[in-house]
Each structure stands twice: as structure tokens, then as C-alpha cells.
Amino acid sequence: MKTKARTFIEEVHDSRYVLSQLVLQQLILRYRRTVLGYLWTLINPLLMMTVMALVFATLFKAELKTFAVFLFAGMIPWNFFSSVVTQSGSSFINNEALIKKIYLPKIIFPLSITFALLIDSVLSFLALSVIIMTIGGSLSWALIFIPISYLLLFFFALGVGLIMSVATVFFRDLQHVVLIAMQGLFFLTPILYRPDELMGNLVWFVRLNPVVPFIDLFRAPLYLASLPTSGVILESVLISLSAMSLGLFVFLRQQRQIVFRL
Amino acid sequence: MSIIRVENLSIRFRIYHDRSPSLKSYFANLFKRQSQTAYSEFSAVNEVSFTISAGERVGIIGRNGAGKSTLLKALCRVYEPSDGEIAVDGRIAPLLEIGAGFHPEFTGRENIYLNGAILGYTKQQLIEIESEVVAFAELEEFIDTPVKYYSTGMYMRLAFSLATSMHPDILVLDEIFAGGDAAFLAKAKSRMYAMIDNANIMVMVSHDHQLVTSLCNRVIWIDHGKVEGDGLPEEIVGRYLGGKELG
Numbered sequence: 114m115k116t117k118a119r120t121f122i123e124e125v126h127d128s129r130y131v132l133s134q135l136v137l138q139q140l141i142l143r144y145r146r147t148v149l150g151y152l153w154t155l156i157n158p159l160l161m162m163t164v165m166a167l168v169f170a171t172l173f174k175a176e177l178k179t180f181a182v183f184l185f186a187g188m189i190p191w192n193f194f195s196s197v198v199t200q201s202g203s204s205f206i207n208n209e210a211l212i213k214k215i216y217l218p219k220i221i222f223p224l225s226i227t228f229a230l231l232i233d234s235v236l237s238f239l240a241l242s243v244i245i246m247t248i249g250g251s252l253s254w255a256l257i258f259i260p261i262s263y264l265l266l267f268f269f270a271l272g273v274g275l276i277m278s279v280a281t282v283f284f285r286d287l288q289h290v291v292l293i294a295m296q297g298l299f300f301l302t303p304i305l306y307r308p309d310e311l312m313g314n315l316v317w318f319v320r321l322n323p324v325v326p327f328i329d330l331f332r333a334p335l336y337l338a339s340l341p342t343s344g345v346i347l348e349s350v351l352i353s354l355s356a357m358s359l360g361l362f363v364f365l366r367q368q369r370q371i372v373f374r375l
Numbered sequence: 376m377s378i379i380r381v382e383n384l385s386i387r388f389r390i391y392h393d394r395s396p397s398l399k400s401y402f403a404n405l406f407k408r409q410s411q412t413a414y415s416e417f418s419a420v421n422e423v424s425f426t427i428s429a430g431e432r433v434g435i436i437g438r439n440g441a442g443k444s445t446l447l448k449a450l451c452r453v454y455e456p457s458d459g460e461i462a463v464d465g466r467i468a469p470l471l472e473i474g475a476g477f478h479p480e481f482t483g484r485e486n487i488y489l490n491g492a493i494l495g496y497t498k499q500q501l502i503e504i505e506s507e508v509v510a511f512a513e514l515e516e517f518i519d520t521p522v523k524y525y526s527t528g529m530y531m532r533l534a535f536s537l538a539t540s541m542h543p544d545i546l547v548l549d550e551i552f553a554g555g556d557a558a559f560l561a562k563a564k565s566r567m568y569a570m571i572d573n574a575n576i577m578v579m580v581s582h583d584h585q586l587v588t589s590l591c592n593r594v595i596w597i598d599h600g601k602v603e604g605d606g607l608p609e610e611i612v613g614r615y616l617g618g619k620e621l622g
Contacts, residue, residue: 130492130497130498131492131493133492134488134489134492134493135489137489138478138481138489141481141485142478142480145480210475211475211476211493212453213448213453214448214453214469214472214475214476215451215453215469215475215476215493215494216451216452216453216469217493283401284398284401286398286399287398290398369455372453372454372455373388373389373454
């Protein structure tokens, strides 16, 4: 069994060049032949968050500047998580032609999606940070925690993404289900609202929602200018470890079947 | 010294009768317990055994749907054996379909790197062969144009030049391919033959029996996923053609 895990790791290591090419492919394709090119990585989330901040600040009668920072801190991890989960789902289906012709370690397909989205997310994070600073946000030492937040979020999203990528091959319906599920999950995650603003039966759902601690990992340093509480850190470490183990377990068990089910 | 050992290899596909199982029916069946199978199994390759040693040039012949390509893909690890074992010693080149992994939006040059990576070249190797590939494909002028604007011939030339610029120990071919005009065809053929000469082992699937007899020193005849004949090219091709005329 040990040798099996070892060959798997060696294989992934040996394919790092293909992996980097696939990541590059996704980054390049998204903006090829657009006038603004890579700037869209920055403009897109910026415009979206401006709209949301304006609408919801008015709706909730909150102060625009504070609310914009609050929203931005929640949207960054959410957008990354939600795109990884939805896009991983179709990673094998979209590469069917290739998988049926050439042997490549299967994990590089969901893995390349996760890496490409991580790069996108970090870029928009940087752009938004600059905006926040210029409208009068404050820098704090707590920001040095952000790389750790990203690391934990990365493994959590990758774990769930791995499960989705395999599951979608077997049950194509999931491609549609996941879109609706993510929409629902968005509202059950305290992104637009504070967790303590919630009342009624929904509180329980939010408490069970595994995405919540990851939102806190970003919100604490960005919005509250403090480190996340040790409870939140512990919770997210546990969740991302379990997601990753479950993801790898499902993936390693089923990866040989994928080509037969495409 | 390369060697390929195939033992009792079977590759089975499931054919679903109605549709791919939906989540609903999957859970419904979980509770029903009585598993009425909505699919039947089909053995594309059925208990095949053979050993190919260094120096052998093997042609695989047989009717359409006999399992030849599935067998080749199994050698290249695309399909995992459902039963049995495949042991391959030596670097194997996946030359099943050229241009697999080309991206239409990418330029020729970008595709050399993308597709090259997929074919298993290292970055260093690609930097070294890039200019040779471009020159052989005669695409100097268009190499920075997205390949979706290429003509079929240009596309084939680039894919062919790239795929044939490495020298694997074990060469696996699904039909000899070469596109383009007469001049390129001649050039491509000699490149192909040089590649075959350099390979330690060559395995090819072809319906061109003359080509098989001229290039190979051993022929395996596959029918309905089983080995029907294995031996000298003239003998096996003769038996295959004879059998076909009879019935």
C-alpha cells in the first residue's frame, strides 16, 4: 500500500510540467483576444463587488465603506471555493477526448483548475486590497495571516473539488445540481450578513455549514484587523484535512474507472 | 532492452441500455436491494496473452471492432486492465492519435509546448526541438497564428512533426498517419520509418496488409477480442485474408 501511495506522488511530481501547462492554458484562454486582457481578473470582481456593496449597503442601511470591506473579505474565499467546486465537476468531462487517447495522471485535471483559480483569486485579492486602502481602509499586521488562510482554503476546496470531479463522471446530473446547491449555500453562508444577525431555524444550518470558518479566516484579518480565533483556525484545519482525506480517498478508489465512464 | 508482457488481459466495457444512471436511480437502487443491472458487459479484449521482446516489429490486424485499438490503448495505459496484467519495460510513446490535446485558440508555438507536455516531453526537450519541429512542418510563417486558422494540412503537419520528434524505446502506432501534399508525404514517410528503425519495439495496428508485411516481423491477428493467430507476417496475413474470403 505504501508503494502505491508513493508511485502516486511520484507520478504527480513527474507531471508538474504538464500541470503548469494546463494551468497556463486556462489563465491564457480566459482573456485571450479581449482588449483588456488580464485586467479583467481585476476589473471583474471589482465591478461585481461595487454593485453588491452599493445595493446591499443601501438595503441594509449600512455604511458603504465598512460594508464594502466586509463584503470583499467574505466574497474572496467564497468565490474561490464556489468556482473550484463547480469547475472541478466538469474537469474530466471537458477533457474526455484527451483522457481517452493519452494516459495522464487523472488528478492533474482538477488540480490544474484549482491552481488556476487560486492564481486568479490571489490577483483579485491584491487588486481589491489596493482599492480598500485607497478608500481609507487600514493595514494591519493581521494581514500576514492571509497566506495561511489561502492554504487552508485551498485544501478544503481541492478536497471537495476532487469528490465532485469523480462524482460528476458517474452522475452527470450533479453538474446542474451543484449550481443550485452553491447558490443556496451562498445564502446560508454569512457573506452578505453577520452571523449574529441571523435568527430562526436557519441558524442551525449556518452553524453546520463547513464554509463558515473559512470566511472567518479572511474576515478577521481584513475586516476586524485581528487574527482569527484559535477556535476558527482549529475548525478550519480539521475541515480542510477531512475534506482532503475524503477527496483523495474517493479519487484514488475511483480514478481507474473514470475512463470507462466518460 | 525493452519488453512488453501481457498476461490474460481482459478489458470490459459496460454498455448502458437506457442511459447513464442518474443520482435518483442510484439511490433508488440502493434501497431496492434487488440489483437489476441496467447494463451488459462487453469484453473488447478477452484473455489475451503475449510477450513482445526487443527488436520485434509487431503488426496487429483484425476486423473493425475486433479490439485492436483497445489493446493498444491498454498498452499505453489509457485503459486499466479489468483482469490480467500488462508489464511494460521501456519508455512508451503514445502515438495513437496525433493532435490530441491541441487547443484551437492557441498558436502553433504554444501548442508545441502544451501538446508536447501532454506527450511527455520535458520543457528542456521542447526548447531544443522547437525550431526543428517548426522547420519540418514548414510552418515558419504561421507558427504564431492560432491553430484554428490552420488548414487541415497545416494542422496535420504540425501535429505529425511534434509527435515524431521524440525517439521512444517502444513505439505504438494506430495506423500510419501522414497528411499533407505529396512532397510532405514523402518526407513524413521517411521520418516515420526512421522512427520505427530507431525504436526498440514497434507495435502497430493497420488495415494496410502490405504495409504490415513490409514493416513487421511478427503479426498478431485479433478477432472478437481474442488472439486468433500469432506468427510470421505472410502466414498470418494469408490466413486472415483467406478466412475472410471464406466467410
